[in-house]
Amino acid sequence: MAAQVPAFVRRVDPAGTPVSGTDRIVTTVGSIALANLNAQIQGQERLAMAGLLSVPQHAALIELVALRGLVVGRISDYEWADAQADALVRGHPAVGTALLSRARLHVRLHRFGAASLDLAAAVSLGLDPEVAEAERAAVLQATGAYDKALTVFRAAAARRADFASLGALAVLHAERGDVQSAETFFGASRAAFRGVSPIPLALLDFQHGRMWMRASENERARRAFASAVRLVPAYAPAQGHLAEAEAAIGETCAAVSRLLPLTRSSDDPDYAAALARILRDAGREDEAAAWRAAAASRYDELLARHPDAFADHAAAFLLEPGGDPHRALAWAKRNLALRDTPRSRQLVARAARACGPARRRRGFGNRGNDEARA
């Protein structure tokens, strides 16, 4: 009849039957998904500020804001969510859902002991033990107790093998360094996806990329991060890691171009730190110095407010390009005390090596120790 059919509608015929078999999963374009996440948050925030949300509804809003913080690399979102979760518990100290919400924020900010306490309290207040078990498994995984976490994740996948449970197994195997098993579960998780939001798939691709990066498979890492970025262009950690993968395979200009906007859009110093490292490696020391200073200043702010959450990344920065191995070692040790993972152990070992004989002569009483013990 009248109007010509635009190209974007040609993916399926009028009855909804697919035209092509290649586009098995089609997701909402990332810009819409992020706009809608913001719209969802705006709508709920008004109600939260007016005190009209029930505890589960308020907890759901906290999760949405934390998710946005994760995607766009906005630490202020985490801080807002953290404060809201704490206020929710203060307002409803006998409600398990409130404690669960705060426990989740504790995990995100690496306060694992506090998370465990909140989860135990939540169960005693009637929280579904299965829900609490899943959160406990996240704590176990984050703290390096991989075997125990694996038992829980396997049981969850046996009960219901869906995108989330299979994805959790994939990420855990990847963190353990079992690439072969991880690959199987990454594929299975992806195949089980049944939604249209690109965000869960982008998060999965990001973890896939991290696995390859840990394995020094930089080209594979680049492809996985690029896939995450294609799904959600505003996904800051994926953009940041993609830049690092690009730099690792010699695409320095692309990496720098990718990181520069992130230093403006995100309040996370990781991007300034990565930029400093890449520019220094490229011999552009003058430019690197400015980004190094910016990152150092921001890490100092964040370490003062959230020492556990930033101990890991700050230690990595202080080691290089921060040029302060003693502080790096102190923060790396604090991180290792929180989470005994291969990465944590490697970070301590690298920092100790960087300190060299001088450290052994000077002992351990430097600024880093005082800070990290605080």
Next chain:
Amino acid sequence: MADHGSGPRAFADPVIDIADMYVFPSPERPDRLVLVMDVFPFAGPGAFFSDAVDYRFRLRPVEIAATGLRAAFTVGGEEYVVTFRFGVPVESQPGLLAQDCTCITSMGHSAACRVNDEAGGQCPGLRIFAGRRMDPFFFDGVRTVQTVMSGKLSYEAVGTATTAHQNILSVIAEIDIAAFTKTGHGPLFGVVSETLTHGSLSVRLERFGRPEIKNMLLLPRQYDQVNRDLEVRDLFNQEDAFQLGKAYAGAYRARLNANLAFWDGLDGKVDWPLGEHGAHPLTEFLLADFMVIDVSKPYAEDSAFEIEVAMLKGAEHKSCGGRSPNDDSIDTYLTLLVNAGNGPRISDGVDAPAVPSSRSFPYLVPPEPNPPPVRPPALNPAH
């Protein structure tokens, strides 16, 4: 609420959450049928439709197969499909994103419009609109939840409309009735709206037939003696409304039997005697979850469920049925469930929309620029 947040999947991604559907003959053009689908409850100003989702209406001819307590429709095999699809937003002016929409029907129509353009778009036999509107649904959701939790009718003379002055995303099609009656079908049609994925694996995400099937009749679990721990709404959403699968039918029946008996008992008497194995007389009727419209009858604002109620009484229906935005369909529904029309009309205390819908295209009123904060209903507010 009508179907707002009708399952975990809808809560997680409101762009696929069908909040409501209205089907009515056009008041300004009696030869046209109007189809309205609302998604994204409480949509903020930055909300867009998904470019990966088909927003579609399916219409099938139906006939009355039985009346009385075994009332049922038979569903014809012919199907008419009206599908809305959306593009990726593009910058139309500096800092301003615009989204385009196309509507295609299985009868050969194709029309396009820009989202939020009041004029919509059209082609011969079809007129369309897509965009943000004020949610026309009116209902005291909080007191409905109180009713379910307390086991007592908790409505007041003047209720609080849960979605008053809130906004949603709407797709609206006004289609020539002759397009699906010229082959001899009609005048009764069953209508269902759906959201489903594009791609080679096309998945039905949400569907809507009648209001409050999922949130009032499938969500509450405490009266269900069979599957008290099962959230059945997402399973139900994936079913074909015109051909329910067998796998979970028992679970749906158990939940409906339990909750329908609960609603019937709220006035202290039984108007719907249960059959063998606790079967409620309305269960099979409501499991066939599509909205029925008689396209031979004119627009009305009190026609919701009239066809079904007449069938249950063994009488001939007098109106177009379907559902128009100004119709207090929830009161009609509550009355049907609680006293089967054998007592006073049951009211939730909210009898009209905050701003009545128009009698001219696109019918739903423009969005509220500053929606007031409202308390959304919560089945378990504390836990």
